[in-house]
Amino acid sequence: MDTKTLIQTYFQAFNEGRTDDMLDLLHDQVEHHVNEGEIRRGKALFAEFNAHMTDCYREKLTDLVVFADDSGDRAAAEFTVNGTYLKTDEGLPPAQGQTYCLPAGTFFTIRDGKIARVTTYYNLAEWNRQVIG
Template sequence: MAALDIVKAYYDCFNQKDWNGMLALLSPNIRHEPNQGEPRIGLEQFTEFLKIMDTSYDETLTDMVFMSEPSNKRVAVEFVVNGIYKQGEAGLPEAHNQTYQLPAAAFLEVEGDKISRVTTYYNLPLWIKLVSE
């Protein structure tokens, strides 16, 4: 399967909140590089991250644009995060079901038929502003 197809399936699972489907597309040694903080390595750490995300946020991605490169290893995707901030996290504003729309992007690497790296970028100060208004 082409890297682009794998990444599209991953984000389809995200929008369907099919966490097991997402995890099935990841390498056991997945490297998750978040916008802030240290990388998470491995399915166990990524699974814990998904649990926190599912508890604190309800997000759907729209306006998705996928870009791949000739080696069939890397895919970039640009999207808008449409979210509800359900439960606060340490160091972030208090949550009370604020809605937000935030532009973001991700870069993914595929080895074999599994995603081996997910790197995500977004404007955290803008997100804080959106949920603080």
Template structure:
């Protein structure tokens, strides 16, 4: 009969949120693996992984459904992971939402400790329960490359007069993550700046682009000198984050009138005048969305 006490000690470390206790429950060469780790991890990598989880879910805990021996020096456990997202996860602000994830771990044991842990669970369960989008798409098909984008709006309906465009090629996946975190902080700074209207960012592989709209070219220059954006720029210019990149400011040459669909007649009409009436049927027009 396999002694299950090492597994109980391992889970006790998790529920105590004690990374050193988890590591102590493993053999010197012990490893942990689950769908999000990209393979077996151990030592400092495992410690960083569990502390990152606790940072995002400070109350994270496991409730055991079952724990059984599956053979000599082997065991399996079914569990439920519970926690509330009150800390930042991957640079995102906390959602305050709770998660419940069912999973199982399979253990090999040696010398009274855990030698390997292989965990299995639905990798999309946490982001879905936090209200995050899960996008499955190819990275490239022929000349087309795919990625993700983010929009930030102030709610202003002004026509943009200037656009700031920053693009860079990050050196590697780790640099992409660093730039994304810096970009989020920069956009938060921009929301506080006079003249800012809105922005759209895109990440396509290692290529990263930010296009922001402003009410004047002068207003757009402020972001280049202040806050988080200046720090990301520093990382681009000194070569720690990017292999190449540029910044630029573009001014408006022409902008056609905003067109709005009338819910009454279904026709597109020029953006709302002061009377906010459809020019075709006279019905009240819906509120206009931000121009950018």
């Protein structure tokens, strides 16, 4: 599958809560660069992160636009995160079912037809402002 389709399929799986299908699209040595966090290496840590996020947040991504370079080795996506804060996440404000809406972006490296790097950025200060009220 071409790079744009790969990334669109990844985000479709996210929106449908099919995190195992997301894992199938990842390279075995995937690097997950998290906004404001440590780099996670490998599918096992990516799966652990997804489980944690599913426990604390319910999110749907809209307004998705996917870009890819001519080689298909690098891609980016811009989107809006529409979420509900379900369970208090360590180091963050208490969760009380607050909703939030944030612009975000993700950068990808593709290797061997799989996603080898996922780097996501969003404005954490704005997220805090929205959930604190």
